[in-house]
Amino acid sequence: xxxxxxxxxxxxxxxxxxxxxxxxxxxxxxxxxxxxxxxxxxxxxxxxxxxxxxxxxxxxxxxxxxxxxxxxxxxxxxxxxxxxxxxxxxxxxxxxxxxxxxxxxxxxxxxxxxxxxxxxxx
Numbered sequence: 001x002x003x004x005x006x007x008x009x010x011x012x013x014x015x016x017x018x019x020x021x022x023x024x025x026x027x028x029x030x031x032x033x034x035x036x037x038x039x040x041x042x043x044x045x046x047x048x049x050x051x052x053x054x055x056x057x058x059x060x061x062x063x064x065x066x067x068x069x070x071x072x073x074x075x076x077x078x079x080x081x082x083x084x085x086x087x088x089x090x091x092x093x094x095x096x097x098x099x100x101x102x103x104x105x106x107x108x109x110x111x112x113x114x115x116x117x118x119x120x121x122x
Contacts, residue, residue, distance in 0.1 A: 005119040006112060009060040009068045011085035015105065016064045018087050019045075022097045023066070029097060030067045032057070033083065033107060035074035043068075043085060043105045044096040080117060081109040 011019070023029060028048040035041070048067075056072030063085055070078070088106045092098030098105050112120065 003119055005122070006082060006116045007061055008120075009063060009083045009085065011063040012087070014087045015085040018098060018101070018103055018105065019064055019066055019085075021101070026097055030069065031063070031085070031105070033060075033068070033070040033074060035071050035077070042093055042096070043107050044093050045098050045105060046096070078109065081111050084108040084110065 019029070022045060026047050029045055030048045030051060030053075031043050031045050032051060032053075033043045053069055054071070057069045058072060058075040060068045060070055060075075060083060062068065068083070068085070070083070084107065086106050086108050087103050089102065090104045092101065092104040096105070
C-alpha cells in the first residue's frame with residue numbers, strides 16, 4: 001500500500017474563511033511567503049495577475065484553490081516543516097489583500113516526522 005506524502009501547506013478553517021472573504025472582492029489570488037523582514041515575513045496575499053512569481057519560488061500547494069508559494073531560500077530553511085495558514089487579529093502587510101480587514105494571515109508550522117520526510121523525498 002502506497003502512502004500519500006503529507007501536504008506542505010494547510011490552513012485552519014478561519015484562514016480558509018478569510019481567503020473566501022478576500023476572493024469575494026478579488027477572485028484570482030495567490031499567497032506568497034518570503035523570508036524578508038517586517039511585512040515580508042508574513043504570508044502576503046496578492047491578486048494573481050499583480051505578483052510575479054520568481055524563478056526560485058516554490059509552489060507548496062493550494063489552500064481552498066489558492067496557490068501558496070514560498071521563496072526558494074525560505075523553502076530550503078523550512079523544507080522540513082509543514083506550513084499552516086492561520087489568522088490573528090491585526091493589520092495585514094501594506095500590500096497584502098488581508099490589510100484593512102482587522103485580521104491578518106499568519107504562518108504556523110510543525111516539523112514533519114522522519115517517515116513523512118521520506119515520503120516527501122519519493
